[in-house]
Amino acid sequence: MKCDTSFELFLWALSILCLSRSSNGYSPPDNYLIDCGSSTNTTVSGRVFLADKEASKFLSTPQNVLASASNSLNSSDVSQLYQTARVFTGSTRYTFPISQGGRHWIRLYFSPFDYESYKMSTAKFAVSAQDFVLLSNFTASGSVMKEFSLNVTSSNLVVTITPSNNSFAFLNAIEVVSMPDTLIQDDANTLPSGKFQGLLSQALETVWRLNMGGQQVSAMNDTLWRNWDPDYDFLVQPNLAINVSKVGAVKYVPGGPTQDTAPASVYGTATEMNSGSDPNSNFNVTWEFDVDVGFRHLIRFHFCDIVSPSLNQLYFNVYLDSSVVISDLDLSSILENVLAAPYFFDLVSGVSVSNKLRVSVGPYTANGAYPNAILNGLEIMKMNNSDGSLNGVAAGISSGPGSGKKNVGVVVGITIGALIAALLAGVLFWWCRRRQQRLAKQGLSKTWMPLSTNGGNSHTMGSKYSNGTTLSAASNLGYRFPFVAVQEATNNFDESWVIGIGGFGKVYRGELNDGTRLAVKRGNPRSQQGLAEFQTEIEMLSQFRHRHLVSLIGYCDEKSEMILIYEYMENGTLKSHLYGSDHPSLSWKQRLEVCIGSARGLHYLHTGYAKAVIHRDVKSANILLDENLMAKVADFGLSKTGPEIDQTHVSTAVKGSFGYLDPEYFRRQQLTEKSDVYSFGVVLLEVLCARPVIDPSLPREKVNLAEWAMKWQKKGQLDQIIDPTLVGKIRPDSLRKFGETAEKCLADFGVDRPSMGDVLWNLEYALQLQEAVVQGDPEENSTNVIGELSPQVHNFSNVDPTISTAQFEVSSVDDLSMSKVFSQLVNSEGR
Ligand SMILES: *[C@@H]1O[C@H](CO)[C@@H](O)[C@H](O)[C@H]1NC(C)=O
Ligand SMILES: *[C@@H]1O[C@H](CO)[C@@H](O)[C@H](O)[C@H]1NC(C)=O
Ligand SMILES: *[C@@H]1O[C@H](CO)[C@@H](O)[C@H](O)[C@H]1NC(C)=O
Ligand SMILES: *[C@@H]1O[C@H](CO)[C@@H](O)[C@H](O)[C@H]1NC(C)=O
Numbered sequence: 001m002k003c004d005t006s007f008e009l010f011l012w013a014l015s016i017l018c019l020s021r022s023s024n025g026y027s028p029p030d031n032y033l034i035d036c037g038s039s040t041n042t043t044v045s046g047r048v049f050l051a052d053k054e055a056s057k058f059l060s061t062p063q064n065v066l067a068s069a070s071n072s073l074n075s076s077d078v079s080q081l082y083q084t085a086r087v088f089t090g091s092t093r094y095t096f097p098i099s100q101g102g103r104h105w106i107r108l109y110f111s112p113f114d115y116e117s118y119k120m121s122t123a124k125f126a127v128s129a130q131d132f133v134l135l136s137n138f139t140a141s142g143s144v145m146k147e148f149s150l151n152v153t154s155s156n157l158v159v160t161i162t163p164s165n166n167s168f169a170f171l172n173a174i175e176v177v178s179m180p181d182t183l184i185q186d187d188a189n190t191l192p193s194g195k196f197q198g199l200l201s202q203a204l205e206t207v208w209r210l211n212m213g214g215q216q217v218s219a220m221n222d223t224l225w226r227n228w229d230p231d232y233d234f235l236v237q238p239n240l241a242i243n244v245s246k247v248g249a250v251k252y253v254p255g256g257p258t259q260d261t262a263p264a265s266v267y268g269t270a271t272e273m274n275s276g277s278d279p280n281s282n283f284n285v286t287w288e289f290d291v292d293v294g295f296r297h298l299i300r301f302h303f304c305d306i307v308s309p310s311l312n313q314l315y316f317n318v319y320l321d322s323s324v325v326i327s328d329l330d331l332s333s334i335l336e337n338v339l340a341a342p343y344f345f346d347l348v349s350g351v352s353v354s355n356k357l358r359v360s361v362g363p364y365t366a367n368g369a370y371p372n373a374i375l376n377g378l379e380i381m382k383m384n385n386s387d388g389s390l391n392g393v394a395a396g397i398s399s400g401p402g403s404g405k406k407n408v409g410v411v412v413g414i415t416i417g418a419l420i421a422a423l424l425a426g427v428l429f430w431w432c433r434r435r436q437q438r439l440a441k442q443g444l445s446k447t448w449m450p451l452s453t454n455g456g457n458s459h460t461m462g463s464k465y466s467n468g469t470t471l472s473a474a475s476n477l478g479y480r481f482p483f484v485a486v487q488e489a490t491n492n493f494d495e496s497w498v499i500g501i502g503g504f505g506k507v508y509r510g511e512l513n514d515g516t517r518l519a520v521k522r523g524n525p526r527s528q529q530g531l532a533e534f535q536t537e538i539e540m541l542s543q544f545r546h547r548h549l550v551s552l553i554g555y556c557d558e559k560s561e562m563i564l565i566y567e568y569m570e571n572g573t574l575k576s577h578l579y580g581s582d583h584p585s586l587s588w589k590q591r592l593e594v595c596i597g598s599a600r601g602l603h604y605l606h607t608g609y610a611k612a613v614i615h616r617d618v619k620s621a622n623i624l625l626d627e628n629l630m631a632k633v634a635d636f637g638l639s640k641t642g643p644e645i646d647q648t649h650v651s652t653a654v655k656g657s658f659g660y661l662d663p664e665y666f667r668r669q670q671l672t673e674k675s676d677v678y679s680f681g682v683v684l685l686e687v688l689c690a691r692p693v694i695d696p697s698l699p700r701e702k703v704n705l706a707e708w709a710m711k712w713q714k715k716g717q718l719d720q721i722i723d724p725t726l727v728g729k730i731r732p733d734s735l736r737k738f739g740e741t742a743e744k745c746l747a748d749f750g751v752d753r754p755s756m757g758d759v760l761w762n763l764e765y766a767l768q769l770q771e772a773v774v775q776g777d778p779e780e781n782s783t784n785v786i787g788e789l790s791p792q793v794h795n796f797s798n799v800d801p802t803i804s805t806a807q808f809e810v811s812s813v814d815d816l817s818m819s820k821v822f823s824q825l826v827n828s829e830g831r
């Protein structure tokens with residue numbers, strides 16, 4: 001079918017975008033790759049590590065020190081990342097917004113060099129993430145990549161880097177990448193024969209990952225960009241083993257391990273017992289690994305019988321140190337009689353008491369089989385201890401309740417030290433704040449300039465504030481706030497007042513003296529991209545006033561801050577009412593009203609002004625709900641007046657959100673209002689099915705919501721996949737109309753998609769059908785073709801200014817001259 005091939009194309013385009021080489025198409029929902037200290041993007045194994053400045057929006061650090069090595073002779077692939085580094089002189093945080101919770105890899109790259117006074121080989125520091133200590137008291141002696149994984153359960157992952165006393169920290173590169181949920185299961189075997197449960201909440205560090213009997217498999221050859229090292233150096237007696245390689249023989253079977261578990265280049269090679277022609281051979285093949293004492297390890301053994309000519313010929317034992325892990329392993333019987341089908345076995349070891357760990361395989365001979373044994377791959381992952389640490393206790397990072405074993409003297413000492421430090425910090429804070437307030441009061445009359453030239457509301461407000469009385473948000477105009485006022489309104493950016501985190505920065509709840517509630521979005525300073533989005537957002541929201549567009553109350557650009565202040569939306573995002581949170585679910589009527597409201601907002605954007613404005617990031621997370629569940633469209637940072645902009649600029653930066661992107665925009669890089677219509681179609685499906693638009697944990701055909709739902713829509717069975725809480729509550733006609741509307745929005749080509757006005761009309765019609773206001777033959781109603789519109793709707797799409805004004809409450813744009821906003825932004829930069 002035409003639509004199917006288009007979605008294949010869409011997925012293909014997505015995989016190109018992510019430069020994914022994986023044949024089964026796992027594209028990580030979160031994929032942050034940063035080449036710290038680098039002024040350019042760096043491509044390694046087909047993946048782009050962003051230049052440092054592109055990542056500044058994630059970073060909060062006291063001082064910027066970007067270092068590059070003086071001699072850059074080594075041109076090997078990964079080592080490109082090692083040419084530059086960022087030096088951290090104080091505690092630093094990277095905050096990565098997480099689009100989808102679940103296990104993520106954190107890969108840290110270190111390669112010390114000397115830069116100015118920083119001898120990185122002497123740097124000592126700790127790294128932690130989400131209450132887990134990843135590294136403590138760490139010193140890098142040579143190039144090393146540390147790989148960790150943990151289940152991210154909040155909407156952002158904070159990686160904290162803390163230098164030890166009198167030292168500093170450094171980092172050459174960092175990756176935060178989603179991994180398939182199925183890769184680590186919750187339970188594993190233990191010795192002698194129990195079960196370990198709770199792996200999902202474990203942080204893991206990859207200590208060893210080996211490809212037995214084969215070559216190095218580099219990130220480039222692994223669907224999940226893992227490295228697999230050859231095992232040869234770990235063999236205790238290499239002469240007892242031989243290499244076998246038969247990559248072509250590997251048969252992945254449904255329900256078994258996949259390429260993501262380990263690639264065929266791992267399963268297709270093995271280290272085999274060298275029994276030669278001696279049928280009485282009886283010895284083990286043994287590997288020995290260095291491990292840290294005091295930790296449990298998750299050990300994953302990979303097997304694939306590439307050595308036997310036929311089934312039921314290979315029987316062997318597997319050992320860990322002196323314990324039997326598996327006795328009489330017969331791969332043929334496990335894998336439904338498919339030869340050379342991959343299999344893996346997870347074992348959680350006891351707490352290590354020695355710094356050596358031995359793995360052996362040896363023959364099982366009791367049944368008279370020819371002595372042989374193999375191992376194809378092995379992963380050894382360190383598990384966090386009961387202090388939540390993978391690497392000892394880090395100073396300055398609170399340890400959990402399990403840390404009661406510490407010496408009492410030390411604890412008392414630390415407590416007193418902490419008390420004194422807290423007291424000092426308090427005094428210092430009080431002093432700084434006083435000073436700041438004094439300065440602010442002095443500076444206020446000079447720098448404070450209300451936006452409106454006509455005097456009016458905002459001027460009065462400004463003078464009110466400088467008189468030290470109340471500040472109110474009565475004005476509708478974009479309004480420049482003093483920084484101290486924002487600080488006051490947000491309780492000095494209280495972390496516990498954070499209500500959301502986006503690409504741009506954190507969003508705090510705030511409150512003015514008069515009780516007006518605010519949402520305060522604070523951008524990361526010094527981010528160039530952020531500045532552009534900041535300006536766009538002020539520009540767009542100052543021009544557009546509409547019931548269904550979130551309104552800007554003001555902004556603050558003092559001290560190179562980029563702060564946007566919006567009306568507070570009591571009920572959060574539409575997304576949070578659909579899934580992944582405990583908000584009560586919405587009724588079908590409420591959902592339709594939300595869709596209609598947001599369609600109105602978008603329709604106004606597209607038509608309410610002389611030049612169409614394209615939102616470019618329509619998604620359920622950008623539709624906010626007020627206390628009456630009225631929908632308002634938010635987040636205009638990516639908006640453009642179009643469509644001609646992208647035709648003149650040869651812009652290759654396709655922007656928007658994964659899962660919502662218009663495939664045509666991908667193919668042709670041409671932006672029109674119809675791209676918003678496409679994304680809105682995806683939102684409609686999300687509203688109907690109440691599931692994420694991309695969910696890699698589902699079977700392949702279900703991963704992409706748009707693709708999957710359209711299959712059901714084409715079969716006329718959309719009702720099979722709707723949100724279970726809606727089952728039996730939607731009138732069939734209403735559902736049919738809704739499904740048709742979504743389908744039209746998702747048409748391959750923009751020209752075939754309805755305008756936002758048409759969508760609006762159809763949704764209103766779907767609401768009427770639900771409420772059964774419409775009389776007559778339902779069959780006739782449902783065959784109404786989208787696009788055949790009533791006269792009233794044609795008026796909607798008209799750009800008749802009188803209609804727009806009446807319908808959309810356009811405020812006079814004359815009140816506010818945009819050039820003035822920008823001259824003020826520029827001036828403040830020069831200050
Ligand atoms: C790096 O890549 C990003 C995204 O692909 C792009 O936006 C940016 O302009 C590039 N930066 C440089 C310095 O090439
Ligand atoms: C280049 O770097 C790689 C990886 O760090 C290392 O194995 C190799 O020996 C280096 N080569 C030279 C010439 O320094
Ligand atoms: C940190 O490591 C040094 C050696 O590198 C050691 O002497 C010191 O005791 C360690 N400190 C802590 C807190 O583990
Ligand atoms: C760190 O500094 C504190 C006080 O500044 C000191 O008491 C402590 O011993 C130092 N720790 C190390 C590991 O040097």
Ligand SMILES: *[C@@H]1O[C@H](CO)[C@@H](O)[C@H](O)[C@H]1NC(C)=O
Pocket residue numbers: 102103151152153181182200201
């Ligand atoms: C992550 O943790 C949550 C809550 O503990 C759990 O429901 C979820 O299954 C976990 N996911 C993965 C991939 O480990």
Ligand SMILES: *[C@@H]1O[C@H](CO)[C@@H](O)[C@H](O)[C@H]1NC(C)=O
Pocket residue numbers: 215216217220221265
């Ligand atoms: C890895 O991939 C490269 C090119 O994609 C190929 O030339 C090479 O043989 C592969 N290596 C292995 C071990 O599969």
Ligand SMILES: *[C@@H]1O[C@H](CO)[C@@H](O)[C@H](O)[C@H]1NC(C)=O
Pocket residue numbers: 213214215230232241242243
């Ligand atoms: C097995 O392969 C390794 C390289 O991966 C090589 O060093 C070793 O000599 C091989 N062993 C045999 C017995 O051929």
Ligand SMILES: *[C@@H]1O[C@H](CO)[C@@H](O)[C@H](O)[C@H]1NC(C)=O
Pocket residue numbers: 282283284319321322323360362
């Ligand atoms: C293989 O190793 C295990 C565990 O160390 C040991 O019990 C067994 O006897 C060994 N087998 C042979 C044949 O040496």
Ligand SMILES: *[C@@H]1O[C@H](CO)[C@@H](O)[C@H](O)[C@H]1NC(C)=O
Pocket residue numbers: 201202203296383384385386387388
């Ligand atoms: C690892 O940390 C988690 C969460 O803090 C904890 O539940 C678990 O018990 C820890 N693992 C071990 C082996 O102590």
